[in-house]
Amino acid sequence: MTETSAIVHNCLEDERAKEFKEFLDTKAGVKGLVDARLVKIPRIFIHPPENLPKPSEDSCCVGLQVPIIDFKGLENGQRGAIIDKIRQAAETWGFFQVVNHGIPGSLMDDLLDDVRQFHEQPLEVRKEWYSRDETKKVRYYSNGFFNPSMAAQWKDGLSCVEAQQLEEEQIPQVCRKSISEYVKHVIQLKETISELISEALGLSSDCLARAGFMKTVSLACNYYPSCPEPELTLGIASHSDPDFLTLLLQDDIGGLQILHQSKWIDVPPVHGALIANLGDFMQLITNDKFKSVAHRVVAKRASSRVSISSFVYPSFPDKLKTFGPMKELLSEDNPPLYRETSVAEYASYYRLKGLDGSSALPHFRLS
Numbered sequence: 226m227t228e229t230s231a232i233v234h235n236c237l238e239d240e241r242a243k244e245f246k247e248f249l250d251t252k253a254g255v256k257g258l259v260d261a262r263l264v265k266i267p268r269i270f271i272h273p274p275e276n277l278p279k280p281s282e283d284s285c286c287v288g289l290q291v292p293i294i295d296f297k298g299l300e301n302g303q304r305g306a307i308i309d310k311i312r313q314a315a316e317t318w319g320f321f322q323v324v325n326h327g328i329p330g331s332l333m334d335d336l337l338d339d340v341r342q343f344h345e346q347p348l349e350v351r352k353e354w355y356s357r358d359e360t361k362k363v364r365y366y367s368n369g370f371f372n373p374s375m376a377a378q379w380k381d382g383l384s385c386v387e388a389q390q391l392e393e394e395q396i397p398q399v400c401r402k403s404i405s406e407y408v409k410h411v412i413q414l415k416e417t418i419s420e421l422i423s424e425a426l427g428l429s430s431d432c433l434a435r436a437g438f439m440k441t442v443s444l445a446c447n448y449y450p451s452c453p454e455p456e457l458t459l460g461i462a463s464h465s466d467p468d469f470l471t472l473l474l475q476d477d478i479g480g481l482q483i484l485h486q487s488k489w490i491d492v493p494p495v496h497g498a499l500i501a502n503l504g505d506f507m508q509l510i511t512n513d514k515f516k517s518v519a520h521r522v523v524a525k526r527a528s529s530r531v532s533i534s535s536f537v538y539p540s541f542p543d544k545l546k547t548f549g550p551m552k553e554l555l556s557e558d559n560p561p562l563y564r565e566t567s568v569a570e571y572a573s574y575y576r577l578k579g580l581d582g583s584s585a586l587p588h589f590r591l592s
Contacts, residue, residue, distance in 0.1 A: 238373040238374055239373070241268075241269050241373045241374075242373040244267065244268070244269050245269050245368070245371055245373065245377060248267065248269065248367075248377075249357065249367070249368075252348075252351075252352045252355040253348050253351075253352075254344075254351070254355075254365070254366075254367040254381035254448075255270075255367055255368075255379055255380060255381050255450050256344055256345070256351075256381055256448065256450050257348060258450075259450040259451060259452075260348070263453060264453050265453065265454065266379075266452065266453060266454045266457060266458055269376065269377045270376060270377045270378075270379055270457070270458045271376055271457045271458060272376040272457065272458055272459055272462065273376070276376075276459070276462060276463065276582060277456065277457070277458075277459065278482075278489065278523050289485060289486075289488070289490050290490075291314075291318060291320050291321060291322055291483065291490065291492050291500070292310060292313070292314040292318060292320075292321045292322070293321070293322045293323075293324060293495065293498065294307060294310045294311060294314065294321050294322065294323055294324070295307075295324050295325050296323055296324070296325045296326050296327070296417075297324075297325035299417070307421065308421055308424045308425050309425075311421050311422065311425045312425035312426075315422070315425060315503055315507075315514075315515040315516065316514065316515060316516065317516070318483070318485060318516070318518065319483070319502060319503050319508075319515070319516035319517055319518030320483050320492070320500060320501070320502045320503075320518060320520075321500075321501050322492075322495055322498045322499070322500050322501070323414075323418075323498060323499045323500075323501055324495065324497060324498045326414055326498075326499055327410065327413065327414060327417075328407070328410040328411070328414060328499070329410075330496070330497045332403065332406055332407055332410065333407070333474055333497065335403045336400070336403040336404065336407050336474065336533060337474065337476050337531050337533070339399055339400035339402075339403045339404070340383065340400055340446040340448070340531050340533060341448070341476075341529070341531045342399045342400070343365075343383055343397055343399050343400050343446070344381060344383070344446075344448035344529075344531075345529075346399065351365055352365075354383070354397055361386075362385065362386045362387065362391060362395060363383075363384065363385050363386070363391065363395050363396060363397075364383070364384055365381070365382070365383050366381070366382055366383075366384065367380070367381045367382070368380070369382065369384075370576060370579055370580050371579075372579035372580075372581075374579070375462070375579050375580060375581060376458065376459075376462070378458075378459060378460065378461045378462060378580070379449060379450065379452050379458045379459065379460050379524045380447055380448065380449050380460050380461055380522070381447075381448045381450070382445050382446060382447050382448070383397070383400075383445075383446040383448075384443065384444065384445050384446070385404060385408075385443065385444040385446070386443045387441050387442075387443060387541055388404070388408045388442055388443060388444045388535075389408050389409075389412055389441065389442055390441075391405075391408075393405050400446070404444065404446075407533070408442060408444070408535075411442055411472060411535045412442060414472065414499070415439055415442060415470065415472065415535070415537050416434070416439075418470065418472075418501060419433045419434050419438075419439045419470075420433075420434070422470075422507075422515075426511060426514065426515075426551075426553075426554065428551075428553055432551075432553070433469075436510075436548075436551070437539050437540065437543055437546070438469050438506070438510065438539060438548070439469050439470060439537045439538075439539075440538070440539050440540040440543070441537070441538050441539070441540050441541065442535050442536065442537055442538075443535070443536045443538065444533060444534065444535055444536075445533070445534040445536065446531075446533050447530075447531065447532045447533070447534060448529065448530075448531055449480065449522060449524065449525070449529060449530040449531075449532075450529045451525060451526060451527060451528055451529050452524040452525060452526060453526070455523065455524035455525055455526045458524050459521055459522065459523060459524060460480060460521075460522030460523060460524050460525075460530065461521060461522045461580070462521055462580040462581075462582060463484065463519045463520070463521045463580070463582040464519065464520070464521070464580045464582075465504070465505055465517045465518060465519050465520070465584055465585075465586075466502065466504040466505065466517065466536065467504060467505050467506070467568075467571055467572055467575045467585065468504035468505070468506060468536045468537055468538050469503075469504050469506045469507050469510075469537050469538065469539075470501065470502075470503060470504055470507060470536075470537040471501070471502045471504060471534055471535065471536055471537070472499050472500070472501055472534075472535040472537070473499065473500040473501075473502065473532055473533070473534050473535070474499055474500075474532060474533045474535075475494050475500065475530070475531075475532040476494065476530060476531045476532065477494045477496065478494070478525060478528050478529070478530040478531075479491065479492075479493055479494055479525075479530075480522045480523045480524075480525055480530050481500070481520065481521075481522055481532075482520060482521050482522070482523060483502075483518055483519070483520040484518060484519040484520065485518070489521075492520075502517075502518065502520065503515050503516060503517050503518075504517050504536075504537075505517045505571070505575075505584065505585060505586050506548065506568070506571070508586060509548070509549070509550065509563045509566075509586065509589065510548055510549070510550060510551050511550070511551065511554060512550035512551070512554050512555065512559060512561060512562050512563070513562055514554065517584070517586070519582070519584070538568060539568060543568070544567060544568045544569045545567050545568075545569050546567060546568075547565040547566060547567050548565060548566065548567070548568075549561060549563060549564065549565035549566075550562065550563055561591060562590060562591060563586070563589050563590055563591060564589055564590075564591055566589050571585065571589070574588055574589075
């Protein structure tokens with residue numbers, strides 16, 4: 226980069242940072258832009274053409290489908306077959322959908338409706354929960370990972386950190402009951418999946434639990450407003466999750482895509498299903514046996530989209546504890562591929578890197 230181009234680049238970044246601050250200061254989120262009836266999206270939301278979906282991608286992925294795994298047979302002699310399916314999905318896809326998982330369908334529907342209600346409340350009500358302070362346990366926010374060198378995301382969120390420890394009155398009233406009840410069920414399900422993944426690795430069923438990898442759940446209640454120019458932006462750009470496991474509940478609008486065999490694959494909604502995707506730490510501790518896969522959400526013109534992400538992490542006091550490839554999986558023929566790192570260190574680098582479409586894992590790879 227020449228000196229002149231560097232100056233221009235820095236000026237553009239300064240302008241974007243200023244425009245983004247002005248956007249944040251409204252405390253209205255992306256929903257506020259839609260409510261203002263904009264017909265052109267602000268330039269901070271315009272993504273480079275190479276990062277956007279291409280029409281040609283629609284026809285190249287026919288027949289490819291994220292595995293759907295039925296948990297109904299867990300207690301009826303099907304556990305081994307289910308573990309085999311999880312192993313195959315974890316090694317090749319990094320994603321799978323779960324049906325008959327034990328969470329009532331009526332509760333899932335209520336939660337999606339309540340989260341939509343929260344985000345579609347009048348601005349003055351939403352603003353009471355707005356904060357840019359990431360240490361707050363519950364907050365309404367927009368674009369938590371903005372970097373002035375990158376485009377913003379067409380998405381707002383309500384976060385509930387360490388959700389199982391929250392008192393009900395800490396949660397917005399409109400979704401208080403459904404979030405509290407949903408978290409109880411998610412805690413049970415993540416313990417079941419923790420056992421199944423442990424066994425899929427050839428280890429004892431309590432191995433991941435004993436190591437403390439999957440202690441706590443944090444929720445992100447996502448709202449992707451309808452967009453006047455969806456061909457120019459993304460609900461969220463390509464990224465992988467910096468956790469151990471994510472359990473995703475999505476409505477029937479669609480828009481989630483995952484990168485599989487260098488192709489973007491749609492993940493059509495399956496009513497009553499939950500999507501499980503393995504995070505970066507799962508790939509790290511399994512020494513690349515199981516995969517953390519890039520995914521994104523495309524913007525939609527006609528409808529807003531709601532999803533609830535449940536991120537599974539170690540307990541908050543363990544955020545400085547270091548984790549590396551599990552010794553049980555290592556051998557002379559399979560030496561460690563990554564250095565040890567903590568959740569805090571990984572999150573810090575992940576944030577610094579931003580949602581640039583690349584994985585954070587190579588930064589922690591041993592040379």
